[in-house]
Amino acid sequence: xxxxxxxxxxRYFEFLLTDFLVKEFKISLxxxxxxxxxxxxxxxxxxxxxxxxxxxxxxxxxWLEKQVELNSKCILDRLPDKxxxxxxxxxxxxxxxxxxxxxxxxxHEAIFHGRINACSNWTGIDKKSSLTTKFEKNKKNLYLDIQxxxxxxxxxxxxxxxxxxxxxxxKFVYELHELARNFLNxxxxxxxxxxxxxxxxxxxxxxxxxxxQKNSKVIVQDLRxxxxxxxxxxxxxxxxxxxxPRSSYVWHLVFCFDNGIKIDAxxxxxxxxxxxxxxxxxxxxxxxxxxxxxxxxxL
Numbered sequence: 001x002x003x004x005x006x007x008x009x010x011r012y013f014e015f016l017l018t019d020f021l022v023k024e025f026k027i028s029l030x031x032x033x034x035x036x037x038x039x040x041x042x043x044x045x046x047x048x049x050x051x052x053x054x055x056x057x058x059x060x061x062x063w064l065e066k067q068v069e070l071n072s073k074c075i076l077d078r079l080p081d082k083x084x085x086x087x088x089x090x091x092x093x094x095x096x097x098x099x100x101x102x103x104x105x106x107x108h109e110a111i112f113h114g115r116i117n118a119c120s121n122w123t124g125i126d127k128k129s130s131l132t133t134k135f136e137k138n139k140k141n142l143y144l145d146i147q148x149x150x151x152x153x154x155x156x157x158x159x160x161x162x163x164x165x166x167x168x169x170x171k172f173v174y175e176l177h178e179l180a181r182n183f184l185n186x187x188x189x190x191x192x193x194x195x196x197x198x199x200x201x202x203x204x205x206x207x208x209x210x211x212x213q214k215n216s217k218v219i220v221q222d223l224r225x226x227x228x229x230x231x232x233x234x235x236x237x238x239x240x241x242x243x244x245p246r247s248s249y250v251w252h253l254v255f256c257f258d259n260g261i262k263i264d265a266x267x268x269x270x271x272x273x274x275x276x277x278x279x280x281x282x283x284x285x286x287x288x289x290x291x292x293x294x295x296x297x298x299l
Contacts, residue, residue, distance in 0.1 A: 015040035026072040059299040089203035102209040112284040123193040146172040157272040170249035222295040229257035260290015
């Protein structure tokens with residue numbers, strides 16, 4: 001079999017669960033879900049991954065039956081990766097006797113997929129405010145600076161940053177993170193904007209769960225009763241290691257919300273070739289749930 005990619009695995013996991021529920025309970029699909037099912041049914045995953053998914057689907061089905069009455073009156077939707085209302089990070093919703101929504105993760109735990117260069121849109125601050133316009137201006141200047149050192153079209157990475165570009169790339173990421181950190185720390189002196197940021201990262205939809213398949217385990221995280229924060233402190237840190245040369249150019253934005261949730265957003269380049277807008281993404285992981293109200297259960 002061809003090597004499967006994480007994104008293909010995740011979508012095929014959604015396909016498998018949806019297909020199982022349709023066959024088992026005659027659940028109806030929205031038009032969007034039908035299109036996604038057709039798109040994903042031919043994706044190729046490795047036999048070991050497929051076995052784990054099939055085992056997980058059975059456990060999830062048993063859990064779902066306790067949450068909502070599954071029958072032919074139910075309607076299942078597969079939700080888009082980008083929710084224009086930013087109200088939910090769920091992958092699947094089922095509407096029957098009640099509504100239930102959940103994200104489905106295959107051997108990863110990312111909570112969010114936002115790119116830090118878009119952070120001026122996350123708090124609800126006025127796009128014409130001096131804070132926002134200053135951030136956008138400084139961000140463009142940073143892009144121009146890095147592109148003087150690594151011109152657009154230059155191949156500068158392949159799985160990791162080439163050694164000759166590491167110092168400049170590290171400086172660029174640090175300064176971009178600093179711009180974002182300073183912008184968000186200032187914007188979030190207001191409680192409402194802090195909560196807007198929190199909901200952007202965590203999702204603010206109702207009846208939400210996260211279902212994580214981690215090897216042979218299936219973990220359900222109940223997010224319905226998360227407490228909302230009033231404050232956030234954001235740091236920009238590096239975890240240097242002599243054993244990992246990548247640590248010299250990897251930076252982490254660490255979000256510490258006063259409801260106990262701590263989130264680590266680690267930068268990764270999304271392309272090995274410099275683009276007009278540098279391709280930079282973050283791996284968003286909750287590293288501490290504190291006493292926020294999340295309830296976790298292993299199926």
